[in-house]
Amino acid sequence: MKIIDKIQQAQKDKQIAYSFEYFPPKTEVGFANLIDRLGRMSQLEPEFISCTWGAGGSTHDRTLELCSTAQSLYGLDTLMHLTCTNMGKAKIDIALKQAKEAGIRNILALRGDPPRGHEYWTPVDSQFSHAIDLVKYIRQEYKDYFCIGVAGYPEGHIDCPDKEQDMLHLKEKVDAGADFIMTQLFYDADVCVAWIQKCRQHGIHAPIVPGIMPIPTYQSFRRMINLCNVKVPAKVMHDLDEIKADDQKVKEYGVHLAVEMIQYLHQQAGICNFHISTLNLERSTRLILEALHLHKASESIQPSKVSPWAPIHDPARAELWDEFPNGRYGDSRSPAYGQTTHSSGQILPTSQAIIKWGLPETEDDIGQLFVKYIKGELESLPWCEERLQTESDAICQRLCQINQRGYWTVSSQPAVNGASSLDEVYGWGPKGGYVYQKAFIEFFVAEDGIEDLLKRLGKDESITYYATNQKGDFSTNVSDADEAQNAVTWGVFPGKEIIQPTIIEKASFEAWKDDAFGLWREWEEQYPPNSKSQELLHAIGQKYWLVNVVHNDFQQPDLLFDVMLST
Incomplete structure (x- = not known):
């Protein structure tokens, strides 16, 4: 009606x-x-x-x-x-x-x-x-x-x-x-x-x-x-x-x-x-x-009745399983997957874009914008709406080095081994708990550097990666037999099952790919047609790869960055 x-x-x-x-x-x-x-x-x-x-x-x-x-x-x-x-x-x-x-x-x-x-x-x-x-x-x-x-x-x-x-x-x-x-x-x-x-x-x-x-x-x-x-x-x-x-x-x-x-x-x-x-x-x-x-309250979905081994389709657990949080790195099975972060980026009217990002004409100009963002000299990038979180201070120097090497980062986190849930930098969730993180990094890299990079990453069994370009070419060292949801952030709290709010997997990476490259297209639209800046941004979107790398041994916080910077 x-x-x-x-x-x-x-x-x-x-x-x-x-x-x-x-x-x-x-x-x-x-x-x-x-x-x-x-x-x-x-x-x-x-x-x-x-x-x-x-x-x-x-x-x-x-x-x-x-x-x-x-x-x-x-x-x-x-x-x-x-x-x-x-x-x-x-x-x-x-x-x-x-x-x-x-x-x-x-x-x-x-x-x-x-x-x-x-x-x-x-x-x-x-x-x-x-x-x-x-x-x-x-x-x-x-x-x-x-x-x-x-x-x-x-x-x-x-x-x-x-x-x-x-x-x-x-x-x-x-x-x-x-x-x-x-x-x-x-x-x-x-x-x-x-x-x-x-x-x-x-x-x-x-x-x-x-x-x-x-x-x-x-x-x-x-x-x-x-x-x-x-x-x-x-x-x-x-x-x-x-x-x-x-x-x-x-x-x-x-x-x-x-x-x-x-x-x-x-x-x-x-x-x-x-x-x-x-x-x-x-x-x-x-x-x-x-x-x-x-x-009226529904007794069938009260937390006290949730079985920790209940499958996701079990009504007793279904209300709660994807609550914290959802979005780009949430569980791709979730109905709320991609709710707020997938298509959001800092795209500005042309005059403001020029004030913030200038008129880049070379790939080095673009690389410098990423470095400035890591150093806090730039408030945002098209993929990053706000300044870096405080937790990134621990890896800021390494991130700058990585970006200077031509790996333009759009997301990252340091490894954490059992920080208090009340920790001012890494803490989240209810008090009395502990939080853990695997180091991961996501970045764009030029096509001529992708083959060498993936060879280096593939030498360490504790590292997994996904890589793709705008055309849909895809590479990973995760076999079909091993493909699973890789929890890179989790928390252990009193009286609760382990909460895994941040998951990296093939399905979520592929879903994010179109938006990630779409932001290059939107960025190029901020500049006049046929201008050097527009042509540069268009070319980058066409030839660069998006790569997500996870170091699965969170007790070795520096290894991922050592491998990324090795020759």
Whole structure:
């Protein structure tokens, strides 16, 4: 059914209603596990669920499959996101036609993100440059068949610094036929209340559904707010800084904050509908609903009933097994694999890119940027949103040497042998535990140096590697018989099974490859066509290899770097 009817009914009844957002995982097994998780979370009885749409239709098939499966298998009403950036009319026609054939009645019409820093970028189809173009087209072609939602930005759209103009754009989308507004994530409820009041003052009377994103981990939270340019109240940041080393406490704080915001918006602004961005995880969402007394606790998935040897598909363990954390180096089987780190990078408008990274014309110029980043003289690189973590201080000198040798690092960590979970540098997780790490390093290297490097790495049995290039050529010293998930970070805590939040494996490496090389393409787009900088960055993306190396003996912290620097 059209979800606008449910949204309006909740407002009429003045009762809190909720819905969930999901995204298509990057791996086949992750998608299969999300379908299982969706079945469990359907028991929480959301009013509807939504599924995101990849840039340029990159997740078209998966998004459609997830929506149609949720409807046919679990009886859930679905809201399919649809973006028009980099989508020609033919693609949009196909997406809408297939959505209707699948029985999907609800579309969240979005502009979507053009390539970041798009001064030299040209849309695929000038007919669809903004979300309002998509709203008008859907109404023109399908009349009232679809319920249409549009995005609202309580803090203003990142590409529209004039908030008054942004408000007028929102009114135009509603006047063009949008049925409701769904907000971008925020963490200051007062800002959202004030924005809702301004909407009403501007004659925007469509129902508003705030988007609520529980805080997953401290690091992923920092990435998200930087990527979306979201402001966070000083008290919230202070509270999180105090507990950032304890992942469990961060999650608990995130649940508490989400509950507070929902209650405040319900009481102060009369908002009754809330859309929870689950990040494909389930525990925080369930705890939020229980705290709001919207759903009874499920005894079947309480931690006390979890068997340490239960397989992942066991419902008793399934809620918990992939909670800390997920992303680029998480478990590729997880429904949440790749949630926030896969496609995020520091791509800037051209003027800012030149200020930050200059006008590189040689490979040595690029190498110097990587060295400056390691030394802390550069705040970010396209693959690295923030400055290096404190733990990298222990290997900073070696990293500089490696980068000067032409191995441009995008990720690394030192070996750790039983540091306290409260250690200011290496600690994480609950107190009273110990954490361990294998040294690993990930980098780009020129094609003419890859053969010699892999020969050197292959001489030490304690070292494993994966290597690939943009064309898909692949090399590894991990045999099919030995292929397994290689935990490179793990923690041992009182009363808990061993937690392995960071895993390196073939599936995750291959899934990350497209994004890693895609960032070279996005970087080159920051410079004028046919300029030396653009040609250089394009050539590097074409001929360089991405390599991930793990030293599996964490009691020898220097060996990996010795091998990397040997001749």
